Amino acid sequence: EAGVVQSPRYKIIEKKQPVAFWCNPISGHNTLYWYLQNLGQGPELLIRYENEEAVDDSQLPKDRFSAERLKGVDSTLKIQPAELGDSAVYLCASSPGTAGGAFFGQGTRLTVV
Amino acid sequence: GQQVMQIPQYQHVQEGEDFTTYCNSSTTLSNIQWYKQRPGGHPVFLIQLVKSGEVKKQKRLTFQFGEAKKNSSLHITATQTTDVGTYFCAGFDSWGKFQFGAGTQVVVTP
Numbered sequence: 001e002a003g004v005v006q007s008p009r010y011k012i013i014e015k016k017q018p019v020a021f022w023c024n025p026i027s028g029h030n031t032l033y034w035y036l037q038n039l040g041q042g043p044e045l046l047i048r049y050e051n052e053e054a055v056d057d058s059q060l061p062k063d064r065f066s067a068e069r070l071k072g073v074d075s076t077l078k079i080q081p082a083e084l085g086d087s088a089v090y091l092c093a094s095s096p097g098t099a100g101g102a103f104f105g106q107g108t109r110l111t112v113v
Numbered sequence: 114g115q116q117v118m119q120i121p122q123y124q125h126v127q128e129g130e131d132f133t134t135y136c137n138s139s140t141t142l143s144n145i146q147w148y149k150q151r152p153g154g155h156p157v158f159l160i161q162l163v164k165s166g167e168v169k170k171q172k173r174l175t176f177q178f179g180e181a182k183k184n185s186s187l188h189i190t191a192t193q194t195t196d197v198g199t200y201f202c203a204g205f206d207s208w209g210k211f212q213f214g215a216g217t218q219v220v221v222t223p
Contacts, residue, residue, distance in 0.1 A: 040218075042213035042215050044213070045213075056210070056211075091155060098205075101158035104156045
């Protein structure tokens, strides 16, 4: 069974440019998460989806970040415009439901220069 | 808001020794999850505890959920070099907010 797939693995962009990340969760997993992880820190939740509904986006900086999960499967996370402080690893995870453990993708390492 | 704290931040262990890492929450948790992240890798789910006082074992790893459901511990016996990595706890509070701790980074000396 394929795990959570994310692309790209690495992205380098100049500040003020837009960037998008893509995530394909494990088949049948209704819950999808986007996390941000800085070096030496734990993952920080950006947004959680139950199917196509964003049930927790309280920590998503909505002035520049947006996300969507059309049809309740794949998801994209967008940053526009990117700032230097957005450099981090962006992790996508999925789980069968909210109550179970999450399975993480390999992440996208974003560098904003 | 909910705060999930992990101690110690760093743990240097001699191969073969035992150690324990702790996770403490400022609020009651409905469950606690533990993850392991190898250097350069992504978090990997290890286990979930739900009941007050629950204890679960995975080979050399023993996980415990506190009676008040506000703390948890991970105990590793006979540490091996394969145990290197950062161990995170994470939990849901009663409002459905999910938060990770900052992790305990484990370094094993042969």
